[in-house]
Amino acid sequence: MTAQRRFIGWIVCFVFLPGILQAGSEKRLRRALDWPTVDLSGYERVFVEDCEVTDPEAPERKIQDLVKTVPARLADYIDYAIDRDLFPEVLRRAPKNSESGVVLRVNVTRYKPGSFTARWLVAGTSSANFEFDVTLIDAQTGNTLQTFSETRSFNWGGLTARSITLIEERAAVELGAYLSLSKGMEPEAVLARLRMPFDGDGPPEIPHGTVYIMRPQGMVGGANRFRVGIDDVTIGESKRNTYHMAYVAPGEHRVWWGRDKWQRDTAVTIESGKDYYFQAMGLKEIPPAKALKKLKDCRLIRTMDLTDRP
Numbered sequence: 001m002t003a004q005r006r007f008i009g010w011i012v013c014f015v016f017l018p019g020i021l022q023a024g025s026e027k028r029l030r031r032a033l034d035w036p037t038v039d040l041s042g043y044e045r046v047f048v049e050d051c052e053v054t055d056p057e058a059p060e061r062k063i064q065d066l067v068k069t070v071p072a073r074l075a076d077y078i079d080y081a082i083d084r085d086l087f088p089e090v091l092r093r094a095p096k097n098s099e100s101g102v103v104l105r106v107n108v109t110r111y112k113p114g115s116f117t118a119r120w121l122v123a124g125t126s127s128a129n130f131e132f133d134v135t136l137i138d139a140q141t142g143n144t145l146q147t148f149s150e151t152r153s154f155n156w157g158g159l160t161a162r163s164i165t166l167i168e169e170r171a172a173v174e175l176g177a178y179l180s181l182s183k184g185m186e187p188e189a190v191l192a193r194l195r196m197p198f199d200g201d202g203p204p205e206i207p208h209g210t211v212y213i214m215r216p217q218g219m220v221g222g223a224n225r226f227r228v229g230i231d232d233v234t235i236g237e238s239k240r241n242t243y244h245m246a247y248v249a250p251g252e253h254r255v256w257w258g259r260d261k262w263q264r265d266t267a268v269t270i271e272s273g274k275d276y277y278f279q280a281m282g283l284k285e286i287p288p289a290k291a292l293k294k295l296k297d298c299r300l301i302r303t304m305d306l307t308d309r310p
Contacts, residue, residue, distance in 0.1 A: 025194040028170065029187060032177035038136055038146035040182040045089040045101030047139060048079045051132075053108045063113045066164065070111060073234050074168050078104065080304060081176025083193060086183045095139035102145065103137040104175070109149075113164045128154045128164040134175065163259060165227050166237045204247055207272035208307045211255065214243035215280040216294040228257045228280050231309065236302050238280040243295060245303045255283055 050071040061067050075092060082090050095103060110131035130152040136145040152167045173194065180190045203210070213228045215238050228238045231254050235244045238257065250272045256265035257280055266283040268276060277291035278284070286294070 025191055028174050028177055028194055029191050031174045032181055032190070033187065035134075035150075035178050036146055036148050038182050040102055040136075040145075040179065041184050043100075043102045043183075044087060045091065045099070045139075046082055046087045046179065047091050047093060047095050047099075047101055047103045048075050048082070049094050049103065049105055050075050051106040051108055053111055055109055055111045058111055061111070061113060066113050067111060069232075070108060070168065073165070074106060074108070074172060076233065077169050077172030078106070078175050080302065081172045083176065083180050083183075083185070086180055086185060098140050101139040103135075103139050104179075105135045105137065106175075107133040107135070109133060110151075111164075128167060130164060130167045130171070132171070163227065163237070165234060169236055204305055204307050206307055207250055208247045209250060209270035209272060210275045211246045211248050211253075211268075211270070212243055212275065212277045212291065212295070213238065213246075213255065213257075213280050214277060214286070214291065214294060214298055215240055216298055226257055226259050226281075228255075230255055230306060233304070233306060233309065235304055238301075241298050242301045243280075243298045244301050247303075247305045247307050249307045249309070257281065257283060 051074045053071060058067050079090055079092050095101060110129050112129040114128040133149045135147045138145060154167055177190050177194060211230060226238055227234050228244060229235045230246055230248060235246060248270050250270050253268055253270055254265045255268055255278055256263045258264060275288060277286040277288060279286055
């Protein structure tokens with residue numbers, strides 16, 4: 001990533017694509033542009049290992065469910081954020097037997113979920129802190145290509161209060177953008193992909209059902225965000241006028257929504273070729289005709305292919 005391309009990226013963020021709708025994507029790109037440069041143009045394969053948590057206070061955190069599951073959850077977020085058009089092979093494991101590729105390792109050095117309820121009631125109370133180190137390694141030689149550290153926190157409250165999982169998700173998206181920039185993609189193209197994070201490969205060719213978790217316009221709880229997922233996978237954070245999609249293997253599954261300390265779920269039997277629509281808050285199943293009308297006013301946040309999961 002040259003200084004000229006970095007400058008162009010900042011121009012894209014601040015001049016050519018202003019506006020509230022693009023603000024989040026622009027911020028993700030700006031952060032990716034700020035990280036140390038590395039040339040990944042010669043790599044076609046990425047190994048995404050489970051993240052390591054080395055925070056000495058992690059075992060003492062109150063919300064142990066989040067602490068224990070962050071290694072796989074954050075790695076999954078990163079996996080889904082990597083552009084397959086640039087890196088055709090993304091493997092969720094460590095390299096074996098001198099396999100070629102670049103290894104992405106993330107070490108979480110501080111993980112403090114804090115209290116969502118406290119942040120919701122009073123601004124600046126019980127902040128969420130997330131600090132991590134990133135290392136890129138050549139899989140064959142073991143040489144370190146680049147390393148850097150990042151610190152994130154969220155301590156605001158009231159209606160804007162957010163969960164630490166949102167910080168995780170945003171960091172993963174930025175790492176995906178960073179890999180794209182390091183591969184040689186221009187900032188304008190990276191920003192366009194950030195704004196439309198749709199699975200470019202489309203539906204898988206194997207049998208599957210499609211699950212939509214949607215949150216159409218509504219006043220009740222409109223400002224609040226929460227996690228949504230299927231089985232043991234966190235798909236992302238839900239907010240008003242958005243939806244998530246997931247391709248799921250036929251069989252018995254669990255669709256859920258929740259916050260740091262609790263989850264509510266519903267069982268669903270997925271049949272191949274069928275679509276399923278759920279209201280994110282409460283998980284009420286929506287009739288297809290009604291759901292399709294509501295989807296027109298909603299923005300797609302993420303598409304996940306979960307057909308390879310048991």
